[in-house]
Structure formats: structure tokens, C-alpha cells
Amino acid sequence: MSDRDKSAYGKLCTLIYDLDKPLADKQEIDSFIEHISSASGRILEAMCGSGRFLIPMLKEGYCVSGFDSSAEMLKACSERCRELDLHPRLFTADVTDFNCDEKYDHVFITAGSASLLTTIEELSNAFRCIFNCLAPGGNFIFTYVNRGSREDTDSDWKEVMSYPLGRGVISCMEKVTCHASLRTVIYEYLYEVSENGIITGSEYQKLALRTYEFSELYTALHDCGFRNISEAEGCGPGSECGMVICRK
Ligand SMILES: C[S@@+](CC[C@H](N)C(=O)[O-])C[C@H]1O[C@@H](n2cnc3c(N)ncnc32)[C@H](O)[C@@H]1O
Known part of the structure; x- marks a missing residue:
């Protein structure tokens, strides 16, 4: 990718x-x-x-x-x-x-x-x-x-959103890493669609935002x-x- x-x-x-x-x-x-x-x-x-x-x-x-x-x-x-x-x-x-x-x-x-x-x-x-x-x-x-952020920080992955979708659910996990000296925050996302506990689709996204x-x-x-x-x-x-x- x-x-x-x-x-x-x-x-x-x-x-x-x-x-x-x-x-x-x-x-x-x-x-x-x-x-x-x-x-x-x-x-x-x-x-x-x-x-x-x-x-x-x-x-x-x-x-x-x-x-x-x-x-x-x-x-x-x-x-x-x-x-x-x-x-x-x-x-x-x-x-x-x-x-x-x-x-x-x-x-x-x-x-x-x-x-x-x-x-x-x-x-x-x-x-x-x-x-x-x-x-x-x-x-x-x-x-x-x-x-x-004024400090370097690195979060754990955590679920930040979940919505019903058709007969299943779509959810979003997020991990946030701040690079204070670069004035940049990296956001990583993992999106998953699941039905009856079975994952039917997933997608990864990584983006940066600069101050x-x-x-x-x-x-x-x-x-x-x-x-x-x-x-x-x-x-x-x-x-x-x-x-x-x-x-x-
Ligand atoms: C946070 S969303 C905002 C969308 C919309 N303006 C809103 O307020 O909901 C950022 C958007 O910028 C687009 N984007 C990111 N980089 C881009 C680029 N280099 N050229 C054009 N669009 C870009 C993304 O695809 C995304 O749709």
C-alpha cells in the first residue's frame, strides 16, 4: 500500500x-x-x-x-x-x-x-x-x-466510534501520536464492519495534521x-x- x-x-x-x-x-x-x-x-x-x-x-x-x-x-x-x-x-x-x-x-x-x-x-x-x-x-x-500538543505523546489503540450499519456494525479504532517538535499529529484509524461478531470488511488510514x-x-x-x-x-x-x- x-x-x-x-x-x-x-x-x-x-x-x-x-x-x-x-x-x-x-x-x-x-x-x-x-x-x-x-x-x-x-x-x-x-x-x-x-x-x-x-x-x-x-x-x-x-x-x-x-x-x-x-x-x-x-x-x-x-x-x-x-x-x-x-x-x-x-x-x-x-x-x-x-x-x-x-x-x-x-x-x-x-x-x-x-x-x-x-x-x-x-x-x-x-x-x-x-x-x-x-x-x-x-x-x-x-x-x-x-x-x-507541547509534548510527544503516543496513545494506545482505542475504539472511538461505532454505528449500526445494515444488519451489522461499523466501528473505528484510533491511535494518536504527537510529534511536538515537528508540530505534527499522526492519526491512525482502523475501520471495521462486522456482522454477528464476524469481521466482513476492514480499512486502515494514516494521516498527519500539522500545526x-x-x-x-x-x-x-x-x-x-x-x-x-x-x-x-x-x-x-x-x-x-x-x-x-x-x-x-
Ligand atoms: C476532514 S475532511 C473535510 C471534508 C469536508 N470539507 C468537511 O468539512 O466535512 C478532509 C478532506 O480533504 C481531502 N483531501 C486530503 N488531502 C487532499 C488533497 N491533497 N487534495 C484534495 N483533497 C484532499 C480528503 O479526501 C477529505 O475529503
């Missing part, structure tokens, strides 16, 4: 993601919408996953397209949209290496997902691609992890040509995520 396969949001991951985190609530959506000046603009959600934000925004009348590197997350997004008679433009792409034939007035990234890009090089590549797909004056709004300082993001964004770069209140009190807004 390649590193990319291991970190991918696969089929079982997607199933449990949607059971655990259904559509975003109004407060979460509003924290992005308040920075989007007009409902008539074209919006792109990068790393949109299965549509937790994209779908409620479409329902509110916003014109939102989305992309993600996980075929399974996008498939779930597309199925959920079809059930609601919503027909957004969805495409598979890597945020660090994509081109857009269309220009957007707003691009956004939710859920601290910018921190899934664990080097400044990767992040700068993503910022450059996003800059190129924005219309002049377009906004880029994203969240990232800004608070991490960033606003000043690092400011420099990377500025170097890509963004301006009016500022931090916004948006992730709510006690959150480990920061929000950045900037303009092309």
Missing part, C-alpha cells in the same frame, strides 16, 4: 465520516458565508469531502462547486446531492496540483483541512493553484490547525500574490482551528 493509499479517505472511512459528521449546522456554515459577499458569485470548495458544507450551501441557493482527492468522498457527495435534486459541478483533484478552466469569486477550505498539507511547500503549491483559479478580487477563506502559525501562512500567501491577508474569528471559542481570509 502506498503512503497516498494509506492516507486516502476510503470507502469505510467515508461511511463512518457521514454517520459521525452529517451536514454542517447553520453556525458552522455562517462562519464561512459571512465572508462571502454575494450569493450570486461562483464558489469553489476545495477538499469538499462528502459535501458536509457544500450541500447546505447549495440548499441555501449558493452556486458552489467542489473537488476532493478522494473518489469515495466525492461519490458520497454526488449521491447525497442527487437524492436532493442538487447538481453541483464536482471533480477529483489534488489541491496541491490542479487547474481550473473556470474562475471563481470565492474559494474556501473547511474543517482545518489546510493542515492536512504538512509542509510549507505543499501548502504554497495549493495556495498557488487556488490563486490561479480565482477571479481578480476573489476571496480565499480557509481554516487550519493552530494549536497542538501552523499565522505568520507562516501570511508569508506563503503573500509570496503567492494574495493581499488583504487577515485572521478571522470563525472557528468558535475553544477551537483548535484558525481562520484566514485573503484576496487575489
Whole structure:
């Protein structure tokens, strides 16, 4: 299994993601919408996953397209949209290496997902691609992890989620390893589907989240040509995520 396969949001991951985190609530959506000046603009959600934000925004009348590197997350997004008679433009792409034939007035990234890009090089590549797909004056709004552990820690595997699925159960085991000096947390997940105590499917996922300082993001964004770069209140009190807004 390649590193990319291991970190991918696969089929079982997607199933449990949607059971655990259904559509975003109004407060979460509003924290992005308040920075989007007009409902008539074209919006792109990068790393949109299965549509937790994209779908409620479409329902509110916003014109939102989305992309993600996980075929399974996008498939779930597309199925959920079809059930609601919503027909957004969805495409598979890597945020660090994509081109857009269309220009957007707003691009956004939710859920601290910018921190899934664990080097400044990767992040700068993503910022450059996003800059190129924005219309002049377009906004880029994203969240990232800004608070991490100050110590190296290594947890045991433990079950963190379990949901009924068909005639069986889907569960998720998690192991968390903090590398304080690297400002990185490694999350390992083992998803299992079982029926009458017999395991019928399993999937492993390993992903890293990197903590960033606003000043690092400011420099990377500025170097890509963004301006009016500022931090916004948006992730709510006690959150480990920061929000950045900037303009092309
Ligand atoms: C935590 S999920 C967030 C999904 C959605 N935005 C939400 O709030 O539910 C992170 C998403 O980022 C996607 N992702 C991770 N690395 C990516 C990359 N390099 N390019 C595009 N998408 C990526 C994953 O496939 C996953 O769907």
C-alpha cells in the first residue's frame, strides 16, 4: 500500500465520516458565508469531502462547486446531492496540483483541512493553484490547525466510534501520536464492519495534521500574490482551528 493509499479517505472511512459528521449546522456554515459577499458569485470548495458544507450551501441557493482527492468522498457527495435534486459541478483533484478552466469569486477550505498539507511547500503549491483559479478580487477563506500538543505523546489503540450499519456494525479504532517538535499529529484509524461478531470488511488510514502559525501562512500567501491577508474569528471559542481570509 502506498503512503497516498494509506492516507486516502476510503470507502469505510467515508461511511463512518457521514454517520459521525452529517451536514454542517447553520453556525458552522455562517462562519464561512459571512465572508462571502454575494450569493450570486461562483464558489469553489476545495477538499469538499462528502459535501458536509457544500450541500447546505447549495440548499441555501449558493452556486458552489467542489473537488476532493478522494473518489469515495466525492461519490458520497454526488449521491447525497442527487437524492436532493442538487447538481453541483464536482471533480477529483489534488489541491496541491490542479487547474481550473473556470474562475471563481470565492474559494474556501473547511474543517482545518489546510493542515492536512504538512509542509510549507505543499501548502504554497495549493495556495498557488487556488490563486490561479480565482477571479481578480476573489476571496480565499480557509481554516487550519493552530494549536497542538507541547509534548510527544503516543496513545494506545482505542475504539472511538461505532454505528449500526445494515444488519451489522461499523466501528473505528484510533491511535494518536504527537510529534511536538515537528508540530505534527499522526492519526491512525482502523475501520471495521462486522456482522454477528464476524469481521466482513476492514480499512486502515494514516494521516498527519500539522500545526501552523499565522505568520507562516501570511508569508506563503503573500509570496503567492494574495493581499488583504487577515485572521478571522470563525472557528468558535475553544477551537483548535484558525481562520484566514485573503484576496487575489
Ligand atoms: C476532514 S475532511 C473535510 C471534508 C469536508 N470539507 C468537511 O468539512 O466535512 C478532509 C478532506 O480533504 C481531502 N483531501 C486530503 N488531502 C487532499 C488533497 N491533497 N487534495 C484534495 N483533497 C484532499 C480528503 O479526501 C477529505 O475529503
